Amino acid sequence: MEFLNALNVQGRVISALTLRETRARYGNSKLGFFWALFEPFAHVVVFIGIFSALDRATPLGDSMGLFILTGIIPWLLYSNIVSNVTTGLSSNKALLGYPQVMPIDITISRVALEFSTLFLVMLFFLAIAHYMGIRIRIDSFLEMMKPTGLIILLGTGIGLINAAIIPHYPSYTSIFNAFSRPLYFISGIFFTANFLSPEVFEFVDFNPLIHLIEWFRSGYYPSFESDLYDPEYAVFICVGIFTLGLLVERLSSKKARQV
Amino acid sequence: MIEFRNVNKAYDMANGQNIVLKNVNFKFPERKNIGVLGVNGAGKSTLLRLIAGSEYPDSGRIIRKGRYSWPLGFTGSFHPSLTGIENLRFACRIYNADIKYVTEYVKDFSEIGDYIYEPIKTYSSGMRSRLAFALSMAIDFEVYLVDEIMGVGDQGFQKKCKDAFAAKRENSSIIMVSHSMATIKEYSDVAILLTGDNLEIHDDVEQAIELYSAFTTAST
Numbered sequence: 325m326e327f328l329n330a331l332n333v334q335g336r337v338i339s340a341l342t343l344r345e346t347r348a349r350y351g352n353s354k355l356g357f358f359w360a361l362f363e364p365f366a367h368v369v370v371f372i373g374i375f376s377a378l379d380r381a382t383p384l385g386d387s388m389g390l391f392i393l394t395g396i397i398p399w400l401l402y403s404n405i406v407s408n409v410t411t412g413l414s415s416n417k418a419l420l421g422y423p424q425v426m427p428i429d430i431t432i433s434r435v436a437l438e439f440s441t442l443f444l445v446m447l448f449f450l451a452i453a454h455y456m457g458i459r460i461r462i463d464s465f466l467e468m469m470k471p472t473g474l475i476i477l478l479g480t481g482i483g484l485i486n487a488a489i490i491p492h493y494p495s496y497t498s499i500f501n502a503f504s505r506p507l508y509f510i511s512g513i514f515f516t517a518n519f520l521s522p523e524v525f526e527f528v529d530f531n532p533l534i535h536l537i538e539w540f541r542s543g544y545y546p547s548f549e550s551d552l553y554d555p556e557y558a559v560f561i562c563v564g565i566f567t568l569g570l571l572v573e574r575l576s577s578k579k580a581r582q583v
Numbered sequence: 584m585i586e587f588r589n590v591n592k593a594y595d596m597a598n599g600q601n602i603v604l605k606n607v608n609f610k611f612p613e614r615k616n617i618g619v620l621g622v623n624g625a626g627k628s629t630l631l632r633l634i635a636g637s638e639y640p641d642s643g644r645i646i647r648k649g650r651y652s653w654p655l656g657f658t659g660s661f662h663p664s665l666t667g668i669e670n671l672r673f674a675c676r677i678y679n680a681d682i683k684y685v686t687e688y689v690k691d692f693s694e695i696g697d698y699i700y701e702p703i704k705t706y707s708s709g710m711r712s713r714l715a716f717a718l719s720m721a722i723d724f725e726v727y728l729v730d731e732i733m734g735v736g737d738q739g740f741q742k743k744c745k746d747a748f749a750a751k752r753e754n755s756s757i758i759m760v761s762h763s764m765a766t767i768k769e770y771s772d773v774a775i776l777l778t779g780d781n782l783e784i785h786d787d788v789e790q791a792i793e794l795y796s797a798f799t800t801a802s803t
Binding site: 333336337339340343344347348416418419420421422423424425 | 637
């Protein structure tokens with residue numbers, strides 16, 4: 325009974341926080357949701373431009389736009405979750421004055437909002453592509469959702485670790501950014517892993533994102549089965565980092581409540 | 584019902600630690616209005632935040648049954664970049680209160696007018712506490728935790744607060760922190776003295792105030 329009651333309270337808190345986050349992001353400026361659409365759109369347009377200037381065909385399927393989209397959506401899910409979870413606590417500190425608001429609730433609501441936003445954005449672009457006469461055929465929705473779930477775990481874990489480190493070492497933010505920006509180029513957003521020579525792949529193999537994006541595309545494209553991605557490695561890294569993030573959050577959440 | 588079991592609480596300061604509570608076992612009297620006395624920095628506000636659950640003890644347990652308010656004070660739990668009305672809705676959602684009723688009540692009670700649609704960071708501290716006070720009156724609590732808030736606003740507003748509390752007496756009680764001995768005397772049935780690392784209860788408020796005054800003069 326007490327457990328159900330606690331669950332009920334936490335449900336109320338998370339939904340109130342999600343509403344608040346949604347309003348903060350999309351409510352006050354009309355540009356809010358437009359920006360959520362514009363960002364992936366800009367990536368897609370730039371790469372279509374580059375690829376056609378190089379006179380290159382799409383590596384997969386028959387639409388360049390869809391190929392980039394299936395890479396950029398998981399990437400944005402990862403990087404947006406990292407940045408939102410990293411700043412979540414510090415920008416909502418005041419709300420921790422309410423005893424029933426736990427630091428983890430803030431994280432959950434931000435992740436939920438990010439996931440739903442990008443889910444809608446993906447649907448929106450698939451609908452646009454459909455109207456433009458591009459054939460949409462999803463191989464396996466489930467195989468797309470598995471790497472999506474892992475990306476959520478990975479992004480949340482890294483965000484929680486960042487949030488715990490930054491109060492102690494403020495300069496860590498720029499170090500983290502410097503190291504994570506190059507990831508964009510080695511995560512397989514605009515290429516597939518079999519396009520790389522084995523030596524190069526060995527070099528980027530450590531990056532869980534390239535495995536996750538390959539997996540995501542294998543789920544989307546009926547014609548594509550990448551044998552380069554390693555689901556076990558991806559699961560191991562994502563679950564590991566997520567667990568570490570939760571652990572760090574536990575240890576630092578007592579401090580988070582002090583004013 | 585609120586009970587402290589082996590509670591320890593200290594703050595790290597530039598030179599050493601400031602101990603607020605050390606191995607405190609304490610049962611707060613039920614259904615009594617309690618005034619908390621203590622010198623500056625003894626941890627009165629921290630005590631309220633521990634009771635509310637806004638802050639956790641370093642060790643030990645705090646057992647709490649019933650509906651306790653968040654600590655009502657100048658700083659409050661309001662999010663500075665959200666408007667008054669957004670903060671109000673947030674509180675209603677997490678306390679499961681009726682948004683429409685609370686909005687009407689707060690608009691009427693707080694007297695902050697159209698400022699309710701502005702971000703909290705544009706408020707004066709007086710407006711902030713009036714909003715906090717009105718909101719807490721609209722959401723029913725069994726125990727109100729009040730941190731130096733009784734002197735808010737003009738005399739008319741103070742009278743309104745007093746009347747609102749009087750009407751709540753039936754079902755609610757107060758635990759309050761104040762520098763004003765007159766306020767403590769007026770609202771409290773018993774007094775708790777923060778002695779530096781422990782809690783001392785006094786059934787006679789006057790006597791507690793005397794002890795406290797002796798304590799403050801001795802320490803200055």
